[in-house]
Amino acid sequence: MLRTDAPVTEAAPRTRLRWWTELPLILLVYAAYSAGRLLARGDVTHAVDHGLAILRVEKFFFLNAEHPLNRLFTRQPWLGIPADFWYASLHYMVTPAVMIWLFRSRAVRYRAARTWLMTSTFIGLIGFTLLPTCPPRLLSASHGFVDTMAQYSDYGWWGGEASAPRGLGGMTNQYAAMPSLHCGWALWCGVMLWMYGGTRLTKIAAVLYPLITTIVVMGTANHYFLDAVAGFAVMGVGFLLVRPVLRLADMVRARYGIRPFAPSIGGPTAASHGAGSSIVSAGCQTSPGERLPRQRKVPATPGTTEPGADPAARPAEAGDETPAAAR
Numbered sequence: 001m002l003r004t005d006a007p008v009t010e011a012a013p014r015t016r017l018r019w020w021t022e023l024p025l026i027l028l029v030y031a032a033y034s035a036g037r038l039l040a041r042g043d044v045t046h047a048v049d050h051g052l053a054i055l056r057v058e059k060f061f062f063l064n065a066e067h068p069l070n071r072l073f074t075r076q077p078w079l080g081i082p083a084d085f086w087y088a089s090l091h092y093m094v095t096p097a098v099m100i101w102l103f104r105s106r107a108v109r110y111r112a113a114r115t116w117l118m119t120s121t122f123i124g125l126i127g128f129t130l131l132p133t134c135p136p137r138l139l140s141a142s143h144g145f146v147d148t149m150a151q152y153s154d155y156g157w158w159g160g161e162a163s164a165p166r167g168l169g170g171m172t173n174q175y176a177a178m179p180s181l182h183c184g185w186a187l188w189c190g191v192m193l194w195m196y197g198g199t200r201l202t203k204i205a206a207v208l209y210p211l212i213t214t215i216v217v218m219g220t221a222n223h224y225f226l227d228a229v230a231g232f233a234v235m236g237v238g239f240l241l242v243r244p245v246l247r248l249a250d251m252v253r254a255r256y257g258i259r260p261f262a263p264s265i266g267g268p269t270a271a272s273h274g275a276g277s278s279i280v281s282a283g284c285q286t287s288p289g290e291r292l293p294r295q296r297k298v299p300a301t302p303g304t305t306e307p308g309a310d311p312a313a314r315p316a317e318a319g320d321e322t323p324a325a326a327r
Contacts, residue, residue: 008233043132051134054178054224055143063226066136067144069219074146081152083216088149088158091182097190106196117243119187120238122183127230133178137221144223180223186213187235240310260274 058064073080099117102110137147149158187210196205217223 006017011077016254028116028236035125036301037164041117043135043136043173047132047134048139050178051136051139051224054226055136058225065225066223067219070145070217070221071134073148074151077152079156080125080148080219083219084149084152084156084158085183085221086212087222088156092288093138094189095185096097098192102192102196109196112242112246113188113192115249116235116238116242117185119180119241119245120184120235121186123234123238124179124184124231127234128173128176129181131178133224133227134175135177135222138174148220149222177223178227179234180217180227181234182217182223183214183228184209184231184235186210187232 025211055064074082095117099110101115102113106113129238136143136145137149139145147212189208190210192206193202193209197203197206218225
């Protein structure tokens with residue numbers, strides 16, 4: 001029976017993932033996502049209409065927390081400037097860091113976590129395409145919003161066009177506001193930290209990171225409150241689709257004969273045990289006509305008294321301590 005030293009609390013993954021196969025996959029998905037955002041620019045008039053419709057709904061239900069937060073960040077630079085840095089950087093730093101941490105220390109959970117994040121991201125891309133939305137900062141000044149990224153642009157690398165570096169604003173879609181994947185990805189990071197962090201500090205970070213991110217995206221006038229809610233909803237749908245997506249990926253792999261990049265953890269495969277044998281059972285090798293290993297019926301040979309003895313078997317192998325017969 002094969003034995004492993006792996007903990008029994010978590011099932012070992014069927015394949016050992018490698019960073020040199022994961023990194024190109026993640027880069028490919030992110031490139032497709034970025035290209036899709038650029039292609040889904042939509043009509044500016046419709047984007048403004050959608051933004052105003054969201055604002056009216058929020059005002060009707062008294063959910064428009066963007067106005068007081070934006071005024072606070074605008075009047076208090078000690079809040080507005082850190083919030084701009086938070087919005088412009090952590091989205092692209094914390095998420096990869098959590099993925100690397102999962103890959104290195106929670107390998108049995110990594111594949112499902114990565115699939116959850118990527119599936120939700122593609123759902124968000126559908127939202128950008130179907131519902132281009134003008135963020136609060138791009139509405140006319142009569143609506144009372146101030147773009148804090150533009151106001152404090154002298155303190156950072158960004159310009160007046162979202163979080164893009166100066167001069168690269170044309171490479172981003174400023175009307176991809178619904179849903180807010182800043183909030184969605186922050187929620188994913190929070191769930192991962194809460195579930196697998198294991199310390200009080202990581203659990204505190206798991207709660208604070210998505211909460212502060214939600215406040216930041218509204219206070220900087222980059223998103224409406226309902227954008228954040230939609231981002232959380234997208235992550236919920238993506239979570240429900242993780243198992244179907246993984247099953248589909250396994251079916252595609254089996255259909256096209258794509259082999260895993262590494263053998264299963266837990267020892268050699270059955271094929272390696274049974275190479276050259278017609279019957280393999282529980283790690284034992286037998287040949288045609290054998291009932292038990294090493295009980296092959298052979299004719300008697302000169303110098304032996306037992307007709308069934310195997311000339312290839314040595315006494316030491318059978319546990320006999322007598323010296324071998326003289327040649």
